[in-house]
Amino acid sequence: MSQSNSLNQHTPLEYSTEDGRLKIFGFWVFLGAEIILFSCLFASYMVYLHRTAGGPTPDDLYDVKEFMIETFLLLTSSFTCGLGTHELRRQNKMGVIIWFIITLILGLGFVGMEIHEFVDYVGEGAKLTTSAFLTSFFTLVGTHGCHVSLGILWIIGILIQTARTGINAVTARKLFIVGLYWHFLDVVWVFIFTVVYLTGMVL
Amino acid sequence: MQTDHSTTSHGHEGFPWKHVIGFILSLILTVAALWIVVSLSLSVTLTITFILILAIFQVLVQLLFFMHITEHEGAYQIIAIFFGIFLAAVFVYGSIWIIY
The missing domain is CATH 1.20.5 (Single alpha-helices involved in coiled-coils or other helix-helix interfaces)
Incomplete structure (x- = not known):
């Protein structure tokens, strides 16, 4: 493995230590496991898609305007999070904090929209226990929403640490990893957008 | 270091x-x-x-x-992610194949 003396000047700070490199790789393995978790939830959603038990169908529930706003909020937050990582590589602490705070606001907007959407559905009589379709829908979309909520808390924690200790090998690694997590949530949402919402409109 | x-x-x-x-x-x-x-x-x-x-x-x-998935020497993360995608494809396609 390359040691510090063989690391050239192009090496970003988060890869500058063996510890940082291993933890970043470990996080990619975790994301691999997350793909499998979500794939099982997607599989059960597709299996139960038509098992509506006389309750609301996808066509009755999904609202184009709402899920498009959710999609654009999350896509934009993924972009601003990427800009945060870009500023991290320029060692610009203020830039990192500003872009990650914008990411947080967009993420909160997304979670708020999703809670609103779920409350609406329950008001329309589409509850978790109404049908197998709704159980799998709420489990899939809700698991993603929980991940986003957890990501918001995680980013807040790392931002506090960054504000206090500045950008160093430890905070750079943590910011990079939370960035990977956030982009991954956008990847999962792309499939929820495609497989759940758009497909729900054509079937 | x-x-x-x-x-x-x-x-x-x-x-x-x-x-x-x-x-x-x-x-x-x-x-x-x-x-x-x-x-x-x-x-x-x-x-x-x-x-x-x-x-x-x-x-x-x-x-x-x-x-930046291709970043860093070796880039073993690509293997981890593609193994995840492979298993995901097996689960999803397998489930659909059994049910429909």
Whole structure:
């Protein structure tokens, strides 16, 4: 493995230590496991898609305007999070904090929209226990929403640490990893957008 | 093991073109998927095939433009992610194949 003396000047700070490199790789393995978790939830959603038990169908529930706003909020937050990582590589602490705070606001907007959407559905009589379709829908979309909520808390924690200790090998690694997590949530949402919402409109 | 802070930023200066291009591509792909569903009256199978292809491109944009998946020597993370994708495909396709 390359040691510090063989690391050239192009090496970003988060890869500058063996510890940082291993933890970043470990996080990619975790994301691999997350793909499998979500794939099982997607599989059960597709299996139960038509098992509506006389309750609301996808066509009755999904609202184009709402899920498009959710999609654009999350896509934009993924972009601003990427800009945060870009500023991290320029060692610009203020830039990192500003872009990650914008990411947080967009993420909160997304979670708020999703809670609103779920409350609406329950008001329309589409509850978790109404049908197998709704159980799998709420489990899939809700698991993603929980991940986003957890990501918001995680980013807040790392931002506090960054504000206090500045950008160093430890905070750079943590910011990079939370960035990977956030982009991954956008990847999962792309499939929820495609497989759940758009497909729900054509079937 | 102190890296020289003044030089680590080399190669990451300036305008983040990569991110901006990635963002524009992701917006285009999203709007295109919605357009296929709302405006084109294709058959159900064709519509779903097209939007799934767009979703795969969308994921590639995220992985390549935002997550820097090819970054770092060895890049063993690509193996981890593709193993995850392989298992995901088996679970999803297998479930659909059994049920329908």
